[in-house]
Amino acid sequence: METPSAALERLRQEKAANPQPPDRIPERLHLKEISTESLVFQVRAAGLDMERVEEIAGDLSAPDLDDPIHVWWGGKGWIVIDGHHRLEAHRLAQxxxxxxxxxxxxxxxxxxxxxxxxxxxxxxxREKVxxxxxxxxxAAWRLVCCGTGSIKExxxxxxxxxxxxxxxxxxxxxxxxxxxxxxxxxDQGWDWARRLDQGKEGREFHPDMIEVWAQDWAKILGRALGGQRLAASPEVLARALQIISPALPSGLIQTDTFWEALDSDGRAMLAERDEELEEDGIEHF
Incomplete structure (x- = not known):
């Protein structure tokens, strides 16, 4: 499923590839010539309010049906930026x-x-929904994230x-x-960002932060010890981690990343060790 950020990037590329519409600027368009990008231009998270659509479409002479729908040239066609409910009412009437x-x-x-x-x-x-x-x-947070406009704007x-x-x-x-x-x-939105900023997101580190820090630490370790040297001396590395913190090796074993990195032999070894501990009546991880 496409995310709002992915949709934004796709539209940015499509617009850059074909910035000018092929024909004269239209004043009227067939319904089939108008598309929607709800992830980008629809403010309501729940999408269309169908009661509002029915209300507009119920009377073909309703003034709302005469209001122009604002459309933007997105590189591949005309896209609604305002008037989603009126567009759907027209489609329903058609x-x-x-x-x-x-x-x-x-x-x-x-x-x-x-x-x-x-x-x-x-x-x-201005919508009546x-x-x-x-x-x-x-909606405001997305503008801030994209760097769109001044504070006043x-x-x-x-x-x-x-x-x-x-x-x-x-x-x-x-x-x-x-x-x-x-x-x-x-993609996560303003409330999530505010909670994360306040340290209330429920986890100490966000996955984005974990990945960036992991890449940084890998470079530091690689420069200091050499990647091949680390790979050739796992026993030494394990002991070094134990010296840093006795709880660190067991903490590593309990992470999803460590488990996913193990091959079949490594997983079998851990399972065998667990069975031995159970037989000895010793609590394991």
């Missing part, structure tokens, strides 16, 4: 009526992806206060210093 429909659009052909994110947040703020505090926070686009945006920027900088990847911060 399905019920059987006729092919064209809809009014406000096209944004040359806007960079980052600006489209800001425009989507600003325009979606319920948007939760968490959803608004995630991000506050205006997202509906967050300038002080909240400033706080988000500070959290983003601190998590970057801890080497949390930008993609992880986007």
């Amino acid at each position: 399905e019920r009526g059987g006729e092919t429909r064209k809809v009014a659009v406000k096209a944004h052909p040359t806007m960079p992806l980052e600006e489209a994110l800001g425009a989507a947040s600003l325009l979606n703020a 319920t948007i939760t505090r968490e959803e608004r926070g995630d 991000q506050a205006a686009w997202s509906g967050a206060s300038k002080s909240q945006i400033s706080n988000m920027r500070a959290v983003f900088d601190r998590l970057c210093a801890k080497r949390i990847h930008q993609a992880t911060m986007i």
